[in-house]
Amino acid sequence: MKNHFLNALILSAIVMVSACRNTEKTTAKPADSIAHQPDTLNTNKLETPLPSFPNMAYKVEQLVPQNYEIDMETDGDLNNDGVADKVIVLIKTTDTTALRPTLVLLKQGNAYSVNAISYMAFDAKYREDGFKNYDYEDVSIDSGKLVLTRQATGPNGSLEGSYQYINEELVLTHITTFNMGAGGQTEQKFDLLKGIYEQTDINTMKEDMPSETTTKKYKIPKALFKDTDPREIMIEAFNKVGH
Numbered sequence: 188m189k190n191h192f193l194n195a196l197i198l199s200a201i202v203m204v205s206a207c208r209n210t211e212k213t214t215a216k217p218a219d220s221i222a223h224q225p226d227t228l229n230t231n232k233l234e235t236p237l238p239s240f241p242n243m244a245y246k247v248e249q250l251v252p253q254n255y256e257i258d259m260e261t262d263g264d265l266n267n268d269g270v271a272d273k274v275i276v277l278i279k280t281t282d283t284t285a286l287r288p289t290l291v292l293l294k295q296g297n298a299y300s301v302n303a304i305s306y307m308a309f310d311a312k313y314r315e316d317g318f319k320n321y322d323y324e325d326v327s328i329d330s331g332k333l334v335l336t337r338q339a340t341g342p343n344g345s346l347e348g349s350y351q352y353i354n355e356e357l358v359l360t361h362i363t364t365f366n367m368g369a370g371g372q373t374e375q376k377f378d379l380l381k382g383i384y385e386q387t388d389i390n391t392m393k394e395d396m397p398s399e400t401t402t403k404k405y406k407i408p409k410a411l412f413k414d415t416d417p418r419e420i421m422i423e424a425f426n427k428v429g430h
Contacts, residue, residue, distance in 0.1 A: 240290065243300045247273060250290060250301065254281045258312065263328025266352045270294045274326055274333060276309055283313040289326075291333070291357060291412065303357050307416040308335050308348070333357070333412075342366075348417040357412040364421050367391075375421050375429070382406035386429050403428045 238252035251257060258278035265272040273292040279285040289308040292299040310320045323338040333350040337343070344366035350357050362377045372389040384405040389398045405428045410420065 237306075238288065240288075240301050240304065243295070243298050245298050247275060247292065247299060250275070250292070250299070251277060255279055255288075258287060259324065259326045261326045261328050263331075265291065265328055265331060265333060265357075266293055266355075267331050272328070273299060274328065276326055278312055284311045284315055286311055289335075303411075303413045305413050305415075307414065308412065309337070310343075332360075340367075346418055346421070350412050356409075359410040359412060359415050359417060359420075362417045362421055364418070375425065377405070377421060377424055379407065379410055379420075384424050384428055386425070401429075 238255065240250055240252070244250050247257075247260075255277045257275050259276040261274050262271045264270060265274075272294050274289065275292065276287050276289045278287050286306045287309050289305045290301055291303040293302045294300075309324065313319055320343055321337045321339045323336070325334075325336040327334045327336075331351060334347065335350075336345075336347045338345040344364060347361075347363045348359055349361040350359050352358070353360075358379075360378070360380050362375070362379070364373075364375045366373050370390070370392045372391060374387040374389075376385040377383070382404055383402060385400065385402045387398055387400040389396055405424055407420065407424075
């Protein structure tokens with residue numbers, strides 16, 4: 188009799204432990220994983236504290252922190268695995284002059300993995316005076332390349348950066364800028380992989396608007412999406428080889 192009673196107690200304990208384990212499994216979510224932060228930060232440009240992001244989530248909405256919303260987004264296969272990934276640009280609703288995090292989300296099964304975050308891919312949407320920094324902005328995925336576009340008629344000019352995965356890292360591969368000033372226009376093109384810089388200067392003071400194009404070799408270290416400012420690269424290229 189005692190043996191039967193003891194066996195019943197043991198069986199009950201096993202059932203209770205098993206039930207607890209099953210409950211733990213069903214409540215676990217990818218969104219509960221460790222917070223994800225950029226590896227390299229330019230603290231002179233970034234507000235602190237920065238928002239944290241889960242490493243993975245089933246829904247994109249789970250990746251949007253409090254006081255943020257999606258400003259721009261696009262879909263497409265970025266890492267050539269035949270599955271549509273997603274890129275989102277977030278804006279801070281309580282401060283539209285704050286820099287906007289751009290998140291690259293790779294689709295893995297039913298979830299999105301946060302593969303890279305950049306605070307330098309886009310400027311703040313608005314200036315302190317309430318006006319936009321750019322008249323037009325766009326984010327797109329084209330043939331496995333991430334293309335970020337900014338255009339303004341003012342002093343900011345236009346800038347387009349192209350990124351692609353190389354050895355599992357999202358790398359800046361091409362930059363194009365266009366700026367207008369008093370008496371002239373300047374277009375810059377930089378192929379970062381080949382190390383070729385091209386600059387075209389247009390003289391708008393003359394009626395026929397003559398142009399002159401110079402091409403030079405200019406190599407820089409690998410520029411990663413997560414910690415690279417394309418505009419700073421072009422300013423440095425202009426100062427070093429554009430004159």
